[in-house]
Structure formats: structure tokens, C-alpha cells
Amino acid sequence: MEIIVNKDKCTGCRVCVDVCPVGAITLDNDGKAQIDERCSFCRLCVKECPENAIEIVGEEKKKSETDLNQYKGIWFFAEQKHGKLSHVSFELCGISLKLAETLKEEVCGVIFGSKCDEMAQELFNRGANKVYVVEDESLDEFRQDIYVCLMTELIKKYKPNIVLASATMIGRSFIPQTAARLKTGLTADCTDLAIDPDTKLLQQIRPTYGGNLMAKIVCENHRPQMATIRPKAVEEAKPTGNNSGIIVKDNFASFNATCRVDLISKEAVEQTIDLQEAEIIVSGGRGLGDGKNFEMIRKLAELIGGAVGASRAAVDSGWIPYPHQVGQTGKTVKPKIYIACGISGAIQHLAGMSTSDYIIAINKDPDAPIFKVANLGIVGDIFEVIPKLIQKLESKR
Amino acid sequence: MKYIVCLKQVPDTMDVKVDPVTKRIVREGVPSILNPYDYYALEEGLRLKERFGGTTVAITMGPPQAEAVLKEAISLGADEAYLLSDRAFAGSDTLATSYTLAQAIRKIGEFSIILCGREAMDGSTGQVGPELAEHLEIPVITYVSKIINVTENDMECVRLLEDHYETLKSPLPAVITVIKEINEPRLPSLKGMLRAKKTQIPVWTKQDIGGNDLQYGQDGSPTKVVEIWRPEIKKEGKIIKGEPDELAEAIYQELKKLGAA
Ligand SMILES: Cc1cc2nc3c(=O)[nH]c(=O)nc-3n(C[C@H](O)[C@H](O)[C@H](O)COP(=O)(O)OP(=O)(O)OC[C@H]3O[C@@H](n4cnc5c(N)ncnc54)[C@H](O)[C@@H]3O)c2cc1C
Ligand SMILES: Cc1cc2nc3c(=O)[nH]c(=O)nc-3n(C[C@H](O)[C@H](O)[C@H](O)COP(=O)(O)OP(=O)(O)OC[C@H]3O[C@@H](n4cnc5c(N)ncnc54)[C@H](O)[C@@H]3O)c2cc1C
Numbered sequence: 162m163e164i165i166v167n168k169d170k171c172t173g174c175r176v177c178v179d180v181c182p183v184g185a186i187t188l189d190n191d192g193k194a195q196i197d198e199r200c201s202f203c204r205l206c207v208k209e210c211p212e213n214a215i216e217i218v219g220e221e222k223k224k225s226e227t228d229l230n231q232y233k234g235i236w237f238f239a240e241q242k243h244g245k246l247s248h249v250s251f252e253l254c255g256i257s258l259k260l261a262e263t264l265k266e267e268v269c270g271v272i273f274g275s276k277c278d279e280m281a282q283e284l285f286n287r288g289a290n291k292v293y294v295v296e297d298e299s300l301d302e303f304r305q306d307i308y309v310c311l312m313t314e315l316i317k318k319y320k321p322n323i324v325l326a327s328a329t330m331i332g333r334s335f336i337p338q339t340a341a342r343l344k345t346g347l348t349a350d351c352t353d354l355a356i357d358p359d360t361k362l363l364q365q366i367r368p369t370y371g372g373n374l375m376a377k378i379v380c381e382n383h384r385p386q387m388a389t390i391r392p393k394a395v396e397e398a399k400p401t402g403n404n405s406g407i408i409v410k411d412n413f414a415s416f417n418a419t420c421r422v423d424l425i426s427k428e429a430v431e432q433t434i435d436l437q438e439a440e441i442i443v444s445g446g447r448g449l450g451d452g453k454n455f456e457m458i459r460k461l462a463e464l465i466g467g468a469v470g471a472s473r474a475a476v477d478s479g480w481i482p483y484p485h486q487v488g489q490t491g492k493t494v495k496p497k498i499y500i501a502c503g504i505s506g507a508i509q510h511l512a513g514m515s516t517s518d519y520i521i522a523i524n525k526d527p528d529a530p531i532f533k534v535a536n537l538g539i540v541g542d543i544f545e546v547i548p549k550l551i552q553k554l555e556s557k558r
Numbered sequence: 559m560k561y562i563v564c565l566k567q568v569p570d571t572m573d574v575k576v577d578p579v580t581k582r583i584v585r586e587g588v589p590s591i592l593n594p595y596d597y598y599a600l601e602e603g604l605r606l607k608e609r610f611g612g613t614t615v616a617i618t619m620g621p622p623q624a625e626a627v628l629k630e631a632i633s634l635g636a637d638e639a640y641l642l643s644d645r646a647f648a649g650s651d652t653l654a655t656s657y658t659l660a661q662a663i664r665k666i667g668e669f670s671i672i673l674c675g676r677e678a679m680d681g682s683t684g685q686v687g688p689e690l691a692e693h694l695e696i697p698v699i700t701y702v703s704k705i706i707n708v709t710e711n712d713m714e715c716v717r718l719l720e721d722h723y724e725t726l727k728s729p730l731p732a733v734i735t736v737i738k739e740i741n742e743p744r745l746p747s748l749k750g751m752l753r754a755k756k757t758q759i760p761v762w763t764k765q766d767i768g769g770n771d772l773q774y775g776q777d778g779s780p781t782k783v784v785e786i787w788r789p790e791i792k793k794e795g796k797i798i799k800g801e802p803d804e805l806a807e808a809i810y811q812e813l814k815k816l817g818a819a
Contacts, residue, residue, distance in 0.1 A: 163648075541805045
């Protein structure tokens, strides 16, 4: 595969130079575009070139040796904690049901754990048609080798077309190894999925380059098509009241699964705040100017029953610990109300909160990008507005 | 004992310049840097050597320019470095990237721990570490925050998982991916920089590392990027200016409507 510039067509307009996310394009001595080896084949220049002067050549289509049609069904791995399904499982169920509308294939959950029947019922209630279950005491604990073994063997046995998991630490740990064992593709941290109406391929949409670009990725010749989905990026499946479906149980012993790594002990992370479960979040950024000013944010949050979030600038300044960080490299949140105070709205921050139901932004700079995503934008000084707001909330209680 | 650190060169997206006249983003000459997470992997690779003896080897797959991150690794204290560079590696997804790294590691020979960053800043899949372990048929431990002890045959370490830490014991060799918490990376020394300058870094091509032709580059990559675009972020919102009291009142009324006040 090679990327080439048709020097006759190139006018040296520099559009490609400006769009290349890796800075691999420069103009040569004749003022024509040249692309160096740092190119990541993202195709943005191919798309943006007004003269259609850039193309990728030598991309032969190799046909798959296996019969892809024998792979049927949309699977999702349902994560659980202490015998209860976590919200990400319902999100995966929701997106799977959406895919099934076009693909017309079964939606199936996969559960590993000790008491799975109730959880399976819950998935039926959310619209799943079938649930694959492997039951054992030991499976309540995440063990990389065991989970990889079970997942791989189930996939080999039942041949699903699509396998989804959440891009949680657990999903991002064992799903890549599973995909590698099956020698198939895996798209990471997707924020949306769709089925191509013509090819019926899974279109996997994900942010890359620090959220500056979105990419659509497909897996043409390998099955299953696998993806991890960013938590809170897609809608949960709603309860339907229906409680029937098929449970398929495979005997744990039949897998002969062993774990090479021994678990010696466990320790809870101190004072975890569950930002992802919070319905209201009040976040502070560099505009606070000092760690002690987070008091004001905490106060406001407390008055409206919210949790405290932060931008990376605030976390990096040491004003508040990392678990509070919202964004690309922090938590992705989708509360009912998100209040951003003194946060500019960098793309990496937006990546973690822009799908919140209602966004209020307070910033003294009317051009701050945060206002582009805000439902209510307040151009003002946080040190003037927030104390007044706190007063109102306190007095009218 | 050999500790092999996998390093990736990435574009420095933090350092985006804006043309003062046209206000357009200038990408030309976006500097390439070592993936920030990989400093922690490298530092840990160096500390392992200092604590338990052995050598630290740095490898990267990338274009000829990626030699720079290996030079940096040497200046920080790595003993050896190898650049995997071949046109045939172009278009690799994580399956092909990890296969290529695995082949090179096999060629390097006996090793005890392979260290990777938590994720790369550009592709940010975090998949290369776990997939690499699978190609080499050895265990992987993700999100490692501390290495407690290493012997010839095994390693004890702590890893973070969502809401708790686990202490684990793994046989060696193994792959780990590390998080920021694990250490505080050092700065290069003058002596190190001089050594880096003098060091010739071997370049390995597909020929050098052998293996199956069909598992490299685009042929060995099941996933394919078919489209790419800039995200549109736009919401129909209202923006208000005014006296602090009016502004606070506007928020208060809105919170009331939303049932929060
Ligand atoms: C790979 C990568 C990952 C990243 N991940 C994240 C992430 O997960 N989360 C994240 O948040 N960032 C992340 N960042 C950093 C991000 O690019 C920004 O640097 C960061 O979000 C800026 O934080 P901020 O908005 O608090 O600070 P600034 O951008 O400095 O904004 C401060 C804002 O406060 C306003 N202000 C100042 N004083 C007042 C006042 N008195 N009243 C009202 N407004 C005031 C200013 O007008 C300004 O808009 C990442 C960056 C990279 C490259
Ligand atoms: C727009 C776009 C989207 C993409 N999406 C996907 C996708 O969803 N799935 C997929 O399989 N591929 C994808 N790719 C390809 C992927 O970016 C490359 O395979 C890349 O070489 C490795 O992936 P990463 O950057 O995500 O690394 P990560 O897996 O995030 O890197 C983790 C660690 O592995 C090590 N490492 C990674 N790359 C190298 C290297 N070249 N040399 C040495 N060590 C390394 C480093 O220690 C690093 O810290 C995408 C590429 C593009 C351009």
C-alpha cells in the first residue's frame, strides 16, 4: 500500500499540509505536496484535496477464505459487579438492538459469574433474545486468562457475526487478547456503531488523535467483527417488561480454563467518587485560579445534590485528584445537568461530557469553545456569579 | 534478565500552532515526540535493571524518523535499541503492529518482562500490549501501578482495575502495560546524551525478523479506516451576558426548571 501525489494535478494549495494530523505532508521544491513515511493512511488528505490529486494505491482486496455467512448474531459481553449487571451492559444491549434493526440478527448477551439467571432475566427484560452463560463461583472475579479462554471458545463454538464489549478497564484488558487469539480485528473505544445498509458491514466510529478526528473503521474479511464501546457514549436499552428468552449454558469445567497469574490480594481504591453515576456534575477548571477555590464548586454541588468534576488543567495543577477528571483521558460522563465553571472547553474535555443532557457553562470569555456545546451559556466571572447563585439556592431552600 | 520496552513515536497534538494571519491551524512540521505514557514504561524498564540487574532494550516500529525516540531512550539509560522499519509495515493495525513487535522480540532472544505504555496518544487503542502477549503466548497484566518484586521465574506487582487494586503474581516472561502512578520518569543526563549521539541504531526490516508475510502491514490488518472527519460540535443553546445577579438568577431559574433547585 502506498500513498501518492499526482504532481500534475497538485496546485500546492496546502490544504493537505494543514489537515494532516501527523504532520507528514510538506511542499517540495516545486511547491507540490510530498508525503513522508510518518503517514498513517488516515485518508484525510485524500478526502480534503480539492484537486483529487492524492490517492492510495496497491490496496488489493483479498477475499476471505472462511465463509463469512456462517457467522450470525450480535453478541455483547455483559459486565457485572457482585452479581449485578453494570450500566454499561445495558448500553451495549441498547446499541446491539439498534444494529439488529438493520441487520435482522439475534441480540445475545454473554455473562460470566456465579448466579447468572437473574442477570439473564434482566437482559431479556432489556430486549436481548438469548443469553450465553458460563457459571462458576470463581468467575465473579475478573481473571484475564480465564475470561479470554471462555470468550474465545464460545465465539469459536457459536460463531457470532459481531462481538461488543465496553471500553472499561476490564474490556480493554481481555478483549484485545481475545481478538488476537481469534486473529480478527478489534476497533477500540467506539462512540457509535451502525450497519452499512448495502454491505451489511459493521461501521465502527471512534475518536482518534486526542479527539480531534473521528474515524470510521470496518473489518471486512474477518469474523467476528469486534469493538469496544466507550461507556456512556450510547443509550441504555429500556426495560420492556418482557422476561422470556433463551439461556444457553456451557459447563465451566468443559473449558479447562486455567489462569497463569495468581491473585494474591485486593484493596479498594480510597474514596472513589462515582462521577459516572452522578445525575448532576459541577466541574471546575483553570479559571478557578487556585485549589482552595474548589470549595465554592463543592458548595454549589452540594446544594444541588451533584458531584464535583474537573478539567485536566485543574487536576494537573494539583487542585483536585485525578478520579475527578472529566474528558478524553479521564471519565466520560453523561449526567442530566453538567455545569462547567472556568473551563474553556478543549476538545479533550468535550470528549468526556458533550453528550450530557443539559450543559450550563460559566466563562468570562464569550468566545470560549465550551459555549458551542452549552444549552445555557453564561458570560461572566465565576467569582461573581457562583457566590450569588449559592446565595439564591441557600435562601430559597 | 532482559527488559524490553516498546516505544511509539506520536505527533505532538498539544503543540498545534495557529497561523497569526489566517487563523488556520498550521500542521506543517508538527513535531514528533515519544508517546507520553511510554516514558513511564521506559523508566520502569530502567528501574528494573537497577533493582534486579540485567539490561534494558528499547524497540519501536515506525518510519526512519522514529529513530529519535530510541536515541532518547538511550540517553535516558537504555542499553540497546532496535528500529523496526519497512515500507511493508505501513498501514498496520494493532494486530499487525503487535505481530511485528513479537517477531522482533523473538529475534532479540530471551527476555523477562516486556513493558508497554497504557495507550498511545494518537491511536489510543491500548490494544498493542495485550495482543503482543497473545502472539508470544505469555501472560499480560494491564494497568500496572507498582512492581513489588522480580525473580528469575516470577514477578509480583500491583495493578489498578476500575475501583480496586490487585496484587498479582505472574510467571515470567510476561507483558505489562503501565499507568502514570508507577513512577516519576527521570531526565536525560549529559553523559547519556553523548552516548545516544554516538550509538548506531540497528534497523530491522521484515526480512530480518522473518515470520509470515501475510501477517504484516495492511495484509495482516483486519481493520481498515474507511473514512475520517472532524467532529462537528454544535448545540442550540442560548448565551447570555449581564450583571452577575441577573446571570445567577438565570442559572437559578434553569436549575429550578430542571428540578435541581
Ligand atoms: C491527549 C490529551 C488528552 C487530554 N485529556 C484531557 C481530559 O481528559 N480532560 C480535560 O479536561 N483536558 C484534557 N486535555 C487537556 C485539554 O487540552 C485542555 O488543556 C484542558 O482541558 C484545559 O483545561 P481548562 O479548560 O480548565 O483550562 P483553560 O483552557 O486554561 O481554560 C480556562 C478557562 O477559564 C476561563 N476563566 C478564567 N478565569 C475566569 C473567571 N474568573 N470567570 C470565568 N471564567 C474564567 C477562561 O476564559 C478560560 O476559558 C488533554 C489534552 C491532550 C493533548
Ligand atoms: C484513525 C485511526 C484509527 C485507528 N483505529 C484502530 C482501531 O480501532 N483498531 C486497531 O486495531 N487499529 C487502529 N488503528 C491502527 C493503530 O493506530 C496502529 O496499529 C498503531 O500502530 C498502534 O495502535 P495504537 O496507536 O492504538 O497503540 P496502543 O495500543 O494504544 O499503544 C499501547 C502501547 O503499545 C506500544 N506500542 C504501540 N505502537 C507501537 C509501535 N509502533 N512500536 C513500539 N511500541 C508500540 C507502546 O508501548 C504503547 O504505549 C487506527 C489508526 C488510525 C490512523
